[in-house]
Amino acid sequence: MKVADIRRVxxxxxxxxxxxxxxxxxxxxxxxxAYDAFPKSLENAKAKIPAFxxxxxxxxxxxxxxxxxALSRIRYTSSLEDAAEVxxxxxxxxxxxxxxxxxxxxxxxxxKPEAVFTTNTSTLLPSMYAEATGRPARFAALHFLGVxxxxxxxxxxxxxxxxxxxxxxxxxARRIGQVPLVLKKEYRGYVSNAIWGAMNSAAINIAxxxxxxxxxxxxxxxxxxLGMAMGPFGLNDQIGLDTIWHVMQSxxxxxxxxxxxxxxxxxxxxxxxxxxLGAKSGRGFYTYPDxxxxxxxxxxxxxx
Amino acid sequence: MKVADIRRVxxxxxxxxxxxxxxxxxxxxxxxxAYDAFPKSLENAKAKIPAFxxxxxxxxxxxxxxxxxALSRIRYTSSLEDAAEVxxxxxxxxxxxxxxxxxxxxxxxxxKPEAVFTTNTSTLLPSMYAEATGRPARFAALHFLGVxxxxxxxxxxxxxxxxxxxxxxxxxARRIGQVPLVLKKEYRGYVSNAIWGAMNSAAINIAxxxxxxxxxxxxxxxxxxLGMAMGPFGLNDQIGLDTIWHVMQSxxxxxxxxxxxxxxxxxxxxxxxxxxLGAKSGRGFYTYPDxxxxxxxxxxxxxx
Numbered sequence: 001m002k003v004a005d006i007r008r009v010x011x012x013x014x015x016x017x018x019x020x021x022x023x024x025x026x027x028x029x030x031x032x033x034a035y036d037a038f039p040k041s042l043e044n045a046k047a048k049i050p051a052f053x054x055x056x057x058x059x060x061x062x063x064x065x066x067x068x069x070a071l072s073r074i075r076y077t078s079s080l081e082d083a084a085e086v087x088x089x090x091x092x093x094x095x096x097x098x099x100x101x102x103x104x105x106x107x108x109x110x111x112k113p114e115a116v117f118t119t120n121t122s123t124l125l126p127s128m129y130a131e132a133t134g135r136p137a138r139f140a141a142l143h144f145l146g147v148x149x150x151x152x153x154x155x156x157x158x159x160x161x162x163x164x165x166x167x168x169x170x171x172x173a174r175r176i177g178q179v180p181l182v183l184k185k186e187y188r189g190y191v192s193n194a195i196w197g198a199m200n201s202a203a204i205n206i207a208x209x210x211x212x213x214x215x216x217x218x219x220x221x222x223x224x225x226l227g228m229a230m231g232p233f234g235l236n237d238q239i240g241l242d243t244i245w246h247v248m249q250s251x252x253x254x255x256x257x258x259x260x261x262x263x264x265x266x267x268x269x270x271x272x273x274x275x276x277l278g279a280k281s282g283r284g285f286y287t288y289p290d291x292x293x294x295x296x297x298x299x300x301x302x303x304x
Numbered sequence: 305m306k307v308a309d310i311r312r313v314x315x316x317x318x319x320x321x322x323x324x325x326x327x328x329x330x331x332x333x334x335x336x337x338a339y340d341a342f343p344k345s346l347e348n349a350k351a352k353i354p355a356f357x358x359x360x361x362x363x364x365x366x367x368x369x370x371x372x373x374a375l376s377r378i379r380y381t382s383s384l385e386d387a388a389e390v391x392x393x394x395x396x397x398x399x400x401x402x403x404x405x406x407x408x409x410x411x412x413x414x415x416k417p418e419a420v421f422t423t424n425t426s427t428l429l430p431s432m433y434a435e436a437t438g439r440p441a442r443f444a445a446l447h448f449l450g451v452x453x454x455x456x457x458x459x460x461x462x463x464x465x466x467x468x469x470x471x472x473x474x475x476x477a478r479r480i481g482q483v484p485l486v487l488k489k490e491y492r493g494y495v496s497n498a499i500w501g502a503m504n505s506a507a508i509n510i511a512x513x514x515x516x517x518x519x520x521x522x523x524x525x526x527x528x529x530l531g532m533a534m535g536p537f538g539l540n541d542q543i544g545l546d547t548i549w550h551v552m553q554s555x556x557x558x559x560x561x562x563x564x565x566x567x568x569x570x571x572x573x574x575x576x577x578x579x580x581l582g583a584k585s586g587r588g589f590y591t592y593p594d595x596x597x598x599x600x601x602x603x604x605x606x607x608x
Binding site: 145150151152154174179181182183184185187190191192193194195196197198199201202203206210211212213217218220221222224225226227228229232235299300 | 449454455456458478483485486487488489491494495496497498499500501502503505506507510514515516517521522524525526528529530531532533536539603604
């Protein structure tokens with residue numbers, strides 16, 4: 001199978017990531033079937049995908065013509081039977097290895113044998129449900145970061161993935177405007193998420209756990225030191241504090257550390273329960289739409 | 305004592321950091337005594353400080369007039385007796401708490417009682433030698449990052465530092481063009497160094513220890529994800545791999561982890577022993593003066 005043989009893509013799970021991946025594939029000429037078992041999620045995607053397209057047009061990143069033809073190539077369905085003709089599956093359902101395994105097992109019975117299965121998991125390893133897919137050699141993680149911008153795609157095979165499939169996924173990632181990064185082994189958090197996670201844990205420890213310096217001071221220091229446009233707490237506000245809290249919860253469970261669980265609970269009380277979810281809710285570590293860190297005076301004056 | 309009472313600054317230890325701090329103080333109008341016990345180091349500083357000034361003039365960051373008057377305000381000495389009249393001491397000798405304590409004890413006998421003592425240590429805590437200074441209430445860390453650019457100054461008091469001295473150091477840091485960051489407690493690695501260190505350890509583990517992805521892939525991923533102008537390995541090349549190796553050695557000793565020591569030894573063999581010290585030697589993780597990561601194609605194409 002060559003990359004040119006991939007014509008039809010099935011998106012399984014139409015949450016935010018599924019929506020973005022669906023639009024990105026359609027934008028680059030693929031016929032897309034967007035599937036979700038939950039009618040509400042599907043209805044939501046029918047509204048959000050055109051909104052993402054509008055936004056890209058407004059930002060001058062896509063022509064109105066490309067947007068219109070991309071949207072015409074996406075078909076929405078809540079019936080898995082529509083998966084029979086697809087060449088590649090991109091799965092973004094909940095982060096539960098059993099659920100993912102069951103979904104792939106169902107797809108295995110419906111899809112043609114040569115179809116390639118990929119998972120967009122952020123926190124699991126493909127080997128956890130490779131056997132359940134029924135076609136482990138044709139299965140790997142194809143993990144997206146920001147899809148439209150921050151266009152990095154991690155390709156993480158499990159030990160049973162065929163090298164030919166890895167190559168195919170590299171070519172496919174390029175065709176949909178992603179910079180592919182092939183991991184040589186399975187690794188939790190891939191590459192940039194793992195590095196960002198290490199950085200963010202240190203920042204959270206310094207500002208919120210050990211209270212060595214304020215959130216603003218930490219961000220300012222990192223911005224000056226590493227030349228980033230925003231610091232870790234500004235970034236957390238962009239990601240969404242609900243997502244950050246889910247990661248804290250999951251890390252606390254994996255580590256079994258009661259201190260980590262207590263901190264996650266405190267974080268929920270101090271931010272999530274108050275509705276402070278970051279940029280999208282108007283307040284997180286900073287207030288929006290005009291957060292302090294975007295003001296020129298935030299970094300202090302230049303010498304001379 | 306007010307910040308306006310500080311007129312004369314003593315730099316103790318004229319390695320690279322001491323040289324930069326000396327020039328920066330002189331540039332902002334302070335009379336500077338640059339002291340080093342080793343005549344060779346002092347001779348080196350006499351050549352390097354004017355070279356730093358030239359470089360700032362060439363980059364348009366300092367006028368030739370400011371450079372000339374700054375250089376005229378720096379006096380070089382290998383006699384501590386010249387410290388009698390100074391108002392503030394900035395110490396950058398080797399990272400050995402006993403040595404630092406001894407140097408400050410000597411200075412305590414020479415300097416006037418109101419003179420403020422500061423340490424530019426990167427890895428130690430001021431409380432380790434606060435008592436040895438003989439004036440713990442007038443002593444704290446005043447730690448510089450890049451001095452001319454990346455102009456962040458960490459101010460880290462130990463539990464015995466007087467609040468008045470912390471305020472004085474904040475005002476002094478601003479007067480020499482730094483963005484001051486006051487730590488609420490002592491913390492190894494301050495703020496931005498600690499966060500950079502966590503990020504860099506994760507990057508080194510992924511690329512060099514676990515060999516999950518190449519150095520280039522790691523840098524590319526971080527650059528795309530965090531919007532940095534270079535990734536962790538590019539940054540390591542700028543810092544100098546000899547410095548990175550010293551930090552690895554020191555961390556291996558502190559942790560007592562034989563794996564960490566073995567890795568530091570391997571790193572020495574693979575880079576340091578070959579003379580691959582980073583940008584300054586023409587080769588590190590990348591080759592210079594035209595490293596891959598500065599080429600536009602390094603990040604791959606943009607979508608559409």
